[in-house]
Amino acid sequence: MTGRSQATRHVAVIGAGIVGACTALYLLRAGFRVTLIERDAPGRGASFGNGAVIGEEAVVPVATPGILRRVPGMLRDPLGPLSVRWGYLPRIAPWLMRFLAASSPRRVEEISIALAALLKGSLAAYRELLEEAGAPEMLRRSGWLCVFETDDGFRAFQPMLELQRRRGVRHGLLGAAEVRQFEPTLAPIFARAIHYPDVAYTIDCLGLVEVLVQAAQHRGGTLRRAAAHGFDIGPEGPRAVLTNEGPIPCHAVVLAAGAWSKDLAKMLGAPVPLDTERGYHVQMADPQVMPRLPIYSTERGMVATPLEAGLRVGGTVELGGLKAAPNWDRAEVLLKQARRWFPGLHVEGHSRWMGFRPSMPDSLPVIGRSPAFSNVILAFGHGHCGMMMGARTGKIVADLLAGRDPGIDMNPYAPGRF
Numbered sequence: 001m002t003g004r005s006q007a008t009r010h011v012a013v014i015g016a017g018i019v020g021a022c023t024a025l026y027l028l029r030a031g032f033r034v035t036l037i038e039r040d041a042p043g044r045g046a047s048f049g050n051g052a053v054i055g056e057e058a059v060v061p062v063a064t065p066g067i068l069r070r071v072p073g074m075l076r077d078p079l080g081p082l083s084v085r086w087g088y089l090p091r092i093a094p095w096l097m098r099f100l101a102a103s104s105p106r107r108v109e110e111i112s113i114a115l116a117a118l119l120k121g122s123l124a125a126y127r128e129l130l131e132e133a134g135a136p137e138m139l140r141r142s143g144w145l146c147v148f149e150t151d152d153g154f155r156a157f158q159p160m161l162e163l164q165r166r167r168g169v170r171h172g173l174l175g176a177a178e179v180r181q182f183e184p185t186l187a188p189i190f191a192r193a194i195h196y197p198d199v200a201y202t203i204d205c206l207g208l209v210e211v212l213v214q215a216a217q218h219r220g221g222t223l224r225r226a227a228a229h230g231f232d233i234g235p236e237g238p239r240a241v242l243t244n245e246g247p248i249p250c251h252a253v254v255l256a257a258g259a260w261s262k263d264l265a266k267m268l269g270a271p272v273p274l275d276t277e278r279g280y281h282v283q284m285a286d287p288q289v290m291p292r293l294p295i296y297s298t299e300r301g302m303v304a305t306p307l308e309a310g311l312r313v314g315g316t317v318e319l320g321g322l323k324a325a326p327n328w329d330r331a332e333v334l335l336k337q338a339r340r341w342f343p344g345l346h347v348e349g350h351s352r353w354m355g356f357r358p359s360m361p362d363s364l365p366v367i368g369r370s371p372a373f374s375n376v377i378l379a380f381g382h383g384h385c386g387m388m389m390g391a392r393t394g395k396i397v398a399d400l401l402a403g404r405d406p407g408i409d410m411n412p413y414a415p416g417r418f
């Protein structure tokens with residue numbers, strides 16, 4: 001891509017979820033020509049069902065010391081906060097081995113530092129894009145509340161809280177009476193809580209992606225509804241993305257196709273151990289009870305978020321791949337817990353959803369150049385933090401393609417780190 005002005009450098013961004021949308025807009029702001037390639041409508045993948053929270057406190061990886069003791073329970077309980085489908089176990093076994101290897105105290109510290117570096121400035125990056133899109137109201141800075149039903153649950157969280165403290169995460173501790181006073185919609189079943197003030201949420205996950213894609217189109221970007229299935233590789237790397245709607249010529253490729261990135265990444269010289277966290281949510285359009293901020297439970301692995309379209313209760317991690325049918329009993333568990341949390345909750349006519357979060361075994365996304373082609377940037381694998389990291393990832397990708405220093409050490413996210 002050397003010797004060509006950025007205005008004539010055409011970048012094909014595969015995937016129009018939150019990462020792809022933010023990347024496209026930042027690339028356009030940097031002077032590139034951009035085509036977004038999306039197999040479905042923008043924002044209809046993992047971004048659609050996200051818990052909607054955006055902050056800088058998510059510096060704790062999924063695998064932490066002691067996770068090995070939880071593996072038998074993951075296999076026994078198909079409805080637990082973190083579970084593995086028996087039929088998928090042989091396929092995901094190599095991923096699980098890397099997952100367990102990432103849980104050592106040393107690796108957890110290293111991963112936490114890398115997560116903090118990537119999350120730093122998340123809210124500012126979103127505000128920058130939303131100001132341009134004319135939709136700053138899509139983001140509400142409210143803080144969020146991490147609640148604990150038992151003192152044992154709060155004590156078990158102390159190593160994670162210490163990890164957050166080492167990363168400089170601001171927080172406040174609340175006792176049972178203070179929890180009730182702070183958020184009166186909650187049932188009196190919580191022993192402790194942690195309030196994180198530096199957190200926002202979007203009032204509409206799908207709407208946020210759509211607004212950013214529209215802003216990209218207003219800047220001259222193009223959206224193509226097509227499924228990418230390969231590449232025309234020239235002497236300097238990909239020169240076209242092959243799709244079911246024909247080839248799309250380009251000078252560079254950004255792969256941000258979420259859970260569907262693995263096969264395409266391999267074609268681009270980057271075989272990566274990507275798998276999926278299958279997540280669920282239920283949403284009440286007329287809940288009649290609405291908290292004033294998002295509320296999260298590590299004990300239950302769920303978050304309740306007050307969206308513009310109603311109350312969304314989502315979360316849990318099910319390791320089962322892309323092909324198995326949803327286990328809607330997991331959604332029923334979320335609904336049952338929501339009723340416990342919010343007395344008087346109106347659940348009639350609720351909707352339910354299951355989607356695929358693209359996950360790496362070390363809880364860090366893949367962001368960086370392909371080991372094989374300098375004109376390919378990979379940007380996927382954000383797990384349950386895709387909404388949190390979308391804008392920062394887009395800005396970093398634009399910096400890399402423009403030859404600018406992204407301002408952080410990129411080695412922890414390198415495609416070839418495994």
